[in-house]
Amino acid sequence: MRTQEMLQTHPRKPVAQDMFNDLAACITACVECADVCTSCADACLGEQNVQMLTRCIRLNLDCADICQTTARLLTRQTEPEPQLLRIQLEACAISCRMCAEECEKHAEMHKHCRICATACRSCEQMCRQMIKSLPAGAGLSH
Amino acid sequence: MRTQEMLQTHPRKPVAQDMFNDLAACITACVECADVCTSCADACLGEQNVQMLTRCIRLNLDCADICQTTARLLTRQTEPEPQLLRIQLEACAISCRMCAEECEKHAEMHKHCRICATACRSCEQMCRQMIKSLPAGAGLSH
C-alpha cells in the first residue's frame, strides 16, 4: 500500500508527527479488513451450511461498509475533525469486535472465518490505538 | 422510495412495531442526505470561489460516505445489533451537524449549501429520533 507515501505528500500534513505512523497503520488495517470482510461474506454465502452463517454474513457486510467509510475519513487530511474521527473509529472498533467474535465461532470449520477474525481483531486494535493518538479535547460531547 | 414497502416484506420484521416508522424515515433521510451531500461537494467544486469552500467539500464527502453506510446498516434487519446501530447513528448525527453548520455559513451565497444544510439538519434529527427508538440496554459500553 502507498498510504504512507501519499500522506507524506499532502500539503497539510497531520499536526502531530507522532500521530503519523498510527494513522498510516490504521488506514491500511481498515482497507484490508474491508476487503477481507467482503470476501468472508461471499465465502460464507457459498458454503453448504449457509443457513448457519447468516449472522456472520450480516456482520461481515456491515463491517466492510464501516471499515471503508472509516478508511476514507482517516485518509482525508484537509480540515480534519477529531470529534468525528473519534466516534467513527469507535463505531469501527465495535463493528470489528462483533464481527471477530462471530467469525471466531466458525474458525475451526471455515478457514475464511479464521483469517477474517484475525483481520478484524487487528483492525479493532489499530482503531483503539488511533483514538488514543487523536488530539485531546475532541471528546464525544456534543 | 420503496423503503417502507421493502421493510414490510422482510421475513424478520423489526421487533417493536412502533420502531417501524422511525426506521423507514431514518433510512430515507440518510439516503437523501448522502445524495445531497455528494451533489453539494460537486457544486462547491464547480464554484469560482472553491478555495473558500474546501472545508465544506471535505465535510460533504465525509457526510455522504457516513450516511450511505448508516443507511445500509439500518436497512439490514437480519440479526440486527442495536449497540452497533447506536454508535453508527451517533457518528451520522455528528457528521450531519458539522456539515450543516458549515453549509449554513454559505447558505446566503450558494443555494446548494442552503438545501444541503436543510437535508443534514433533517437527517441529524431522524438519527437522534432513531437512537431513542432502539431497544434499551444497547448502550455504548463495551
Added chain:
Amino acid sequence: MRTQEMLQTHPRKPVAQDMFNDLAACITACVECADVCTSCADACLGEQNVQMLTRCIRLNLDCADICQTTARLLTRQTEPEPQLLRIQLEACAISCRMCAEECEKHAEMHKHCRICATACRSCEQMCRQMIKSLPAGAGLSH
C-alpha cells in the same frame, strides 16, 4: 428526493437542457435501486430457504454497489466525462437486468424479490434512456 433541485443550483449546469429531466430521473432510479437491492439481499438472507437464494443475494450486492457508484458519477456535474458515464451506465443497466431476471424467478414466493425486480427493471430502463441522452461522440472506443 431533492436531486433535481440540487442539479438546478449547480454553477455548471448540464449543457443540454433536454438532458436534464433524464438525468434527475436516472439518479433517483439508481439511488432507489441501490436501497431496494440492499434490502432484498438482507431479506433473502433472513429467509428459511436462503440456500436457494445465494445467486439472488450475490447479484443484489453487486447491483447495490454498482447503482450507488453510478448515482455518484451522474450526480457530479463538474467536468463530466460522457465516455466514462456511458460505460458505467452500461454496467449498471446490465447489472440491473441480471438482478431483475434472478429476482423474477422468486417473485411468486418472496414479495421483496417482486419489488426488487420492479426497481431493477425501472433503473435498467432509465440507464438505457440516459445513455441515449448523452452527448454524441462519446463512444466506447478507447
Added chain:
Amino acid sequence: MRTQEMLQTHPRKPVAQDMFNDLAACITACVECADVCTSCADACLGEQNVQMLTRCIRLNLDCADICQTTARLLTRQTEPEPQLLRIQLEACAISCRMCAEECEKHAEMHKHCRICATACRSCEQMCRQMIKSLPAGAGLSH
C-alpha cells in the same frame, strides 16, 4: 493484503486456475488505486491552487468509487457473472486511464498526483489483463 489467501479458502474456487493470480493482483490493484485516489482528491483540495485542480479532484472521486465497486465484484466468487465483470472492468480501466492522464499533467508540481498516476496506470493494466483472463463467450452483447 490477504486477498489471495482468502480466495484460496473460498468453497467455490475460480474455475480456471490460471485466472487465479490475475484475479488477486487485480483486486489488490483496485483496492490500492481507490485508496490513492481518495488521498489525491483530498491532497488536491488542500493545495493553494485548488482551482486548477478541480478536474483532477472530480476524476479522483469517480475513480475511487469505481475501483471500490470493481474490487467488490471481483472479490465475490459465489455465482460470478463474467459478462458483468467484463463491463465493470472496462469502466474501471477507462476511469483509471482518464484519472492517470489528468494526474500526469500535475505530476511535476504535485508529488501526490505523480504517485496517483502510477497507481492508476497499474490498475488500468491489471483490469485489461483481467478482461483477457475472463472465460470466453462472456461478450458485451446483451
